[in-house]
Amino acid sequence: MRMDKDICKVMFNEVELQGVCKRLGEQITKDYEGKDLLIVGILNGAIVFVTDLMRQIDRQINIDFMSVSSYGNGTTSSGNIHVAKDLNSDIAGRNVLIVEDILDTGNTLHQLTNMLKERNPASLKVCVLLDKPARREQEIYADYVGYTIPDAFVVGYGLDYAEEYRNLPYIGVLSPSVYSHE
Numbered sequence: 001m002r003m004d005k006d007i008c009k010v011m012f013n014e015v016e017l018q019g020v021c022k023r024l025g026e027q028i029t030k031d032y033e034g035k036d037l038l039i040v041g042i043l044n045g046a047i048v049f050v051t052d053l054m055r056q057i058d059r060q061i062n063i064d065f066m067s068v069s070s071y072g073n074g075t076t077s078s079g080n081i082h083v084a085k086d087l088n089s090d091i092a093g094r095n096v097l098i099v100e101d102i103l104d105t106g107n108t109l110h111q112l113t114n115m116l117k118e119r120n121p122a123s124l125k126v127c128v129l130l131d132k133p134a135r136r137e138q139e140i141y142a143d144y145v146g147y148t149i150p151d152a153f154v155v156g157y158g159l160d161y162a163e164e165y166r167n168l169p170y171i172g173v174l175s176p177s178v179y180s181h182e
């Protein structure tokens with residue numbers, strides 16, 4: 001059972017999500033002409049997005065993953081990140097593109113980009129599927145944005161609540177009743 005019953009509104013369906021991956025993939029293909037590209041997928045939330053996106057990039061790429069969690073309550077991150085799995089690759093001199101599910105307060109990506117910059121990549125850019133600017137706490141901008149969304153807690157297409165809902169093939173707004181007892 002996939003728990004579709006807990007979704008109060010579908011925000012982006014499967015066709016829209018494929019379309020946005022195609023648009024971003026074409027842009028990235030153009031921008032990295034003649035350059036090597038190392039994609040860094042951020043686990044677990046970006047798993048579905050990164051696998052769809054990479055197939056729309058018509059370049060020779062490498063891929064690596066990091067698992068990062070930010071301490072906070074169930075629906076909000078904090079300023080502290082914990083690296084549960086680091087990269088296997090040395091990124092010095094490489095063109096690195098971080099692929100993340102959602103930019104919300106910006107705390108996670110702010111810390112992560114600072115951490116990776118210290119490893120001296122040739123370039124460091126950020127691609128997010130979703131941008132929720134209403135809750136930003138850090139001045140950080142993504143170079144590639146799939147959709148800008150209003151302030152709602154969304155799940156599906158890799159995004160979770162309490163490690164569930166990641167396998168929904170669409171992105172939906174989670175009914176507030178699911179987390180209101182937090």
Ligand code: 5GP
Nearest residue numbers: 077103104105106107108152153154159160
């Ligand atoms: P930030 O550090 O920018 O506040 O949040 C980044 C992380 O918080 C994301 O990678 C994601 O894991 C989580 N997050 C923020 N907003 C949402 C949301 O609407 N839904 C889900 N499932 N996770 C979110």
